[in-house]
Amino acid sequence: xxxxxxxxxxxxxxxxxxxxxxxxxxxxxxxxxxxxxxxxxxxxxxxxxxxxxxxxxxxxxxxxxxxxxxxxxxxxxxxxxxxxxxxxxxxxxxxxxxxxxxxxxxxxxxxxxxxxxxxxxxxxxxxxxxxxxxxxxxxxxxxxxxxxxxxxxxxxxxxxxxxxxxxxxxxxxxxxxxxxxxxxxxxxxxxxxxxxxxxxxxxxxxxxxxxxxxxxxxxxxxxxxxxxxxxxxxxxxxxxxxxxxxxxxxxxxxxxxxxxxxxxxxxxxxxxxxxxxxxxxxxxxxxxxxxxxxxxxxxxxxxxxxxxxxxxxxxxxxxxxxxxxxxxxxxxxxxxxxxxxxxxxxxxxxxxxxxxxxxxxxxxxxxxxxxxxxxxxxxxxxxxxxxxxxxxxxxxxxxxxxxxxxxxxxxxxxxxxxxxxxxxxxxxxxxxxxxxxxxxxxxxxxxxxxxxxxxxxxxxxxxxxxxxxxxxxxxxxxxxxxxxxxxxxxxxxxxxxxxxxxxxxxxxxxxxxxxxxxxxxxxxxxxxxxxxxxxxxxxxxxxxxxxxxxxxxxxxxxxxxxxxxxxxxxxxxxxxxxxxxxxxxxxxxxxxxxxxxxxxxxxxxxxxxxxxxxxxxxxxxxxxxxxxxxxxxxxxxxxxxxxxxxxxxxxxxxx
Numbered sequence: 001x002x003x004x005x006x007x008x009x010x011x012x013x014x015x016x017x018x019x020x021x022x023x024x025x026x027x028x029x030x031x032x033x034x035x036x037x038x039x040x041x042x043x044x045x046x047x048x049x050x051x052x053x054x055x056x057x058x059x060x061x062x063x064x065x066x067x068x069x070x071x072x073x074x075x076x077x078x079x080x081x082x083x084x085x086x087x088x089x090x091x092x093x094x095x096x097x098x099x100x101x102x103x104x105x106x107x108x109x110x111x112x113x114x115x116x117x118x119x120x121x122x123x124x125x126x127x128x129x130x131x132x133x134x135x136x137x138x139x140x141x142x143x144x145x146x147x148x149x150x151x152x153x154x155x156x157x158x159x160x161x162x163x164x165x166x167x168x169x170x171x172x173x174x175x176x177x178x179x180x181x182x183x184x185x186x187x188x189x190x191x192x193x194x195x196x197x198x199x200x201x202x203x204x205x206x207x208x209x210x211x212x213x214x215x216x217x218x219x220x221x222x223x224x225x226x227x228x229x230x231x232x233x234x235x236x237x238x239x240x241x242x243x244x245x246x247x248x249x250x251x252x253x254x255x256x257x258x259x260x261x262x263x264x265x266x267x268x269x270x271x272x273x274x275x276x277x278x279x280x281x282x283x284x285x286x287x288x289x290x291x292x293x294x295x296x297x298x299x300x301x302x303x304x305x306x307x308x309x310x311x312x313x314x315x316x317x318x319x320x321x322x323x324x325x326x327x328x329x330x331x332x333x334x335x336x337x338x339x340x341x342x343x344x345x346x347x348x349x350x351x352x353x354x355x356x357x358x359x360x361x362x363x364x365x366x367x368x369x370x371x372x373x374x375x376x377x378x379x380x381x382x383x384x385x386x387x388x389x390x391x392x393x394x395x396x397x398x399x400x401x402x403x404x405x406x407x408x409x410x411x412x413x414x415x416x417x418x419x420x421x422x423x424x425x426x427x428x429x430x431x432x433x434x435x436x437x438x439x440x441x442x443x444x445x446x447x448x449x450x451x452x453x454x455x456x457x458x459x460x461x462x463x464x465x466x467x468x469x470x471x472x473x474x475x476x477x478x479x480x481x482x483x484x485x486x487x488x489x490x491x492x493x494x495x496x497x498x499x500x501x502x503x504x505x506x507x508x509x510x511x512x513x514x515x516x517x518x519x520x521x522x523x524x525x526x527x528x529x530x531x532x533x534x535x536x537x538x539x540x541x542x543x544x545x546x547x548x549x550x551x552x553x554x555x556x557x558x559x560x561x562x563x564x565x566x567x568x569x570x571x572x573x574x575x576x577x578x579x580x581x582x583x584x585x586x587x588x589x590x591x592x593x594x595x596x597x598x599x600x601x602x603x604x605x606x607x608x609x610x611x612x613x614x615x616x617x618x619x620x621x622x623x624x625x626x627x628x629x630x631x632x633x634x635x636x637x638x639x640x641x642x643x644x645x646x647x648x649x650x651x652x653x654x655x
Contacts, residue, residue, distance in 0.1 A: 044066040544640055
C-alpha cells in the first residue's frame with residue numbers, strides 16, 4: 001500500500017474557561033495533554049463588558065460563562081506553565097479586546113517570549129455585538145477606531161496575530177438566514193478594512209488584509225452550510241480583489257475558525273445533540289476548498305448548563321476521530337464540479353451580493369446597524385414560527401418526543417455548577433491586588449491611556465503600559481467610557497405589530513378581555529438583569545407579546561434589578577418577565593424579588609426564562625416566581641396565555 005499524503009488537520013480547540021484563572025489553567029493544561037492543539041479562552045461577562053468583579057452589575061456573573069480576568073495577575077495565573085510562544089490562542093473578546101491583548105502581551109514578555117512570534121486571534125468584532133451578543137461598551141465609531149488600533153499595532157509588532165475575527169457565529173444564533181450571515185459579516189469586514197486603509201502604506205495594505213480572519217457558525221442544514229462556506233470563500237476573494245485591489249491570492253484567502261451551532265442543541269433528549277454536533281462539523285470539514293482552519297465544538301449538554309471536563313473531552317474526541325481515523329484529509333475537494341452544489345453556492349452569493357449592495361446604499365455596516373438588527377429579529381421570529389407550526393422538525397422537541405430517560409444525566413444533573421463562593425474569593429483577590437500596587441504608577445498609566453484615547457492616538461501601547469502598572473479591567477474600560485461615552489444598542493423590537501399575527505386571534509381576544517377587566521391595556525415588562533447579552537429570547541417574547549396586543553416595555557440588555565423595579569413601578573406593570581441565560585438567575589432574581597416587595601410591588605407576578613436546572617427552578621418558585629421557562633418551552637403562545645392568566649384580576653382573586 002502506497003503512502004498517501006494527507007493534509008494537515010485543522011486546529012483542534014475547546015472553548016473553555018470558568019470559575020477562576022487557576023481553575024481554568026488546570027483545565028487548559030488537561031485539554032492540551034488530551035491532544036487539543038490550540039487554546040480558546042472564554043471570559044466571564046464582567047471581563048467582556050469592562051467591569052471589575054466587585055461592580056454592582058457583576059453580581060452573580062463572576063466566573064459563570066468564562067474566566068474572570070481583572071488584571072495582570074489573573075492573566076499570569078491563567079497561562080501559568082503554558083509557554084505562549086508555542087501556543088495558538090484564540091480569545092473570544094470584543095469590547096475589551098485591546099485590553100486583554102495588552103495583558104496577554106505583558107504575560108508573554110514576562111515569560112521571555114519573542115512577542116513578534118506570538119500566534120492567535122482576538123475576536124475584536126464590535127458590530128456583531130450591537131446586533132446579537134450585547135457585550136459592547138462604546139458607540140460604533142470609536143469602537144471601530146479601537147478595532148483598527150489593534151490591527152495597526154499587530155501589523156507592526158505581532159505580525160502573525162489575527163487582530164480581528166469577523167464573527168458571523170452570533171448572527172446565525174440571532175436568526176440570520178445564510179444570505180444575511182454572508183452579507184452582514186462581509187459588510188463588517190469591509191467597514192474595518194476601510195477604516196484601516198489610510199493607516200498603512202498602500203504597498204503594505206494587502207498584508208493587513210491577509211490577517212483578517214472570520215469566525216462562523218455551522219447549522220444543522222449541513223449541505224446549505226457547506227455551500228455557504230464555499231460562497232464565503234468566493235465572495236471574500238472577490239471583495240479583496242475588486243474592492244481593495246489585492247493581487248496576491250494568498251492574501252485573499254478566506255481564513256476562518258468555527259464553532260458549530262449551539263442554538264440548535266436541545267434540552268429535550270440531549271443525547272441527540274451528539275449527532276447534531278457531528279453533522280454540523282461536516283459542513284466545515286468536508287469541502288477542502290472551504291475547510292475551517294480551527295474547529296471548536298460545543299458539548300452535548302450545553303442546553304442544560306456548563307459542560308464538565310468529560311463532556312468537553314467527548315467533543316474533542318469527535319474532532320480527533322474525524323481528523324485521524326477517517327481518510328477525509330487524503331482527498332482533494334469532494335464537491336468541485338457538482339452541479340447541485342454549484343447552483344446553491346451561486347444562489348447564496350447572489351442573495352448576499354444583493355444585501356451587500358443594500359448595505360452600501362445605507363453607508364455601510366456602521367450606519368446600517370439598526371436595519372440589520374431589525375432584520376435579524378424578524379428572521380428569528382419567522383424561524384421560531386416554523387418550529388411552532390411544525391414546518392421545521394426538531395427531533396425530540398416538536399416530533400418524536402416520547403423516549404427513554406437519558407443515562408447520561410447522572411446525579412450531578414449532567415452539568416458542572418460553579419461554586420457561588422468563587423465570586424467573593426475573586427473579589428478578595430482583586431482587593432489584594434489593588435492594595436499591593438504602586439498607585440502613583442497606576443494613576444500615571446491611566447492618565448496616559450485617557451490622553452491617547454482623547455487625542456485619537458493608538459491605545460495599544462498605553463494599554464500595555466497600564467497592564468504592567470497593575471491597572472484593572474474596570475479601570476481600563478472606565479477611561480474608554482469617559483472619553484467615548486456608553487452606548488445602548490437597538491433592540492430590533494419595533495412598536496408596531498408585525499405581519500406575523502396569523503394564528504394569534506384567540507390570544508388577541510384573551511388580551512382584549514383581560515385588558516377590559518384591568519381598565520387599561522395589559523402591560524408586560526420584559527427585563528434583562530445583569531450582564532447577559534443573549535437577547536434573542538427576550539426579543540422574541542417581546543415581539544410575540546406585542547403582536548398579541550399587549551402593551552410592552554423592553555429596554556434591552558444590561559439592567560440592574562433596581563432599574564427593572566423602577567420601570568415596573570413607573571409603567572404600573574401587570575406582569576414582569578426576566579430573561580437570564582448566563583447562569584446568574586439565582587442571585588439576580590433573589591435580589592429583584594426582595595426589591596419588588598420593598599417597593600410595594602410584591603403582588604406583581606414575575607416570570608423567568610433561561611438555562612435553568614430543575615433544582616434552581618424550584619428555588620425560584622420558592623422565592624415567589626410565578627413561572628419558570630427553559631429552552632424546552634419553545635411554544636411562545638403557551639407563554640403568552642400564561643401571561644394573560646397571571647394578569648387576569650379574576651384569576652388572581654380565585655387563587
